[in-house]
Amino acid sequence: RYEGQYIQQDSGEMVRHGTGTFSCGADGIEQYQGSWKNDKMYGKGEFKFASGAIYKGSFVDNLFDGDGKYTWSDGATYTGSWKESKMHGNGKYIDTEHVAWKGKFYNGKYFNGKTYIIVR
Template identity: 40%
Template sequence: MSDKKKGDFFRTPGEGPIKVSYIFPNGDRYEGECSKTPSGVLMRGGVGKHTSTDGVTYIGEWHDDKMHGRGTLKHSSGALYEGEFKDNMYHGAGTYTFPDGSTYKGQFHENRLEGEGAFANTHGLVWMGEFHGKAALGLKMQLNI
């Protein structure tokens, strides 16, 4: 190890986050905070950046080794999600930008569009209303007069 105190890496549970830089066996990388479980296992917890070998990047909050809290997930396709996560899923308020540039801004529930939201296409037309997964009955187009 570098100039870190020997005790920095081997803290007991509950002593706060530990800063790490880790390369997984598959080549993925994580830089950020971890915490030690009562059994001594290090888990991502706090704020960090995970970069996968296939070009997916997550920067944000972690809890119990899962994306949890506020964060940004960029897919290799160019799609981007910025918002709230729960147990590795889009959950809460967020904005999803599709690879073509169209966006959905609103509520998510377990990776699904769920609740009040607005979809804007690449021509600037905006539809607002209740979204329920793939269904969005009764949407209203926003008029810009």
């Protein structure tokens, strides 16, 4: 279910464009609220997952891309840069025991200067 702005394409098709809220799953348990561009999540928004996890930040073509914060259902968080829905660039991951991993992330892995470490 979608509530928000649309734009009509040259083909006559109406697509999500502007701001709006999309809900899906049983009782709308998953929800995206934010900006749309040509029927894709694009720009600033927030996605709430059925698992209880939440991502708030930038989207490009339905993927986390740019700055954002992801909070897992167990309370762990990552705040920083994203690329194609993976932790990528400068960021800070705090695990469930409050251990912080701050610095460079590459393709979803933490880089400590010598090796890549899978944190999640």
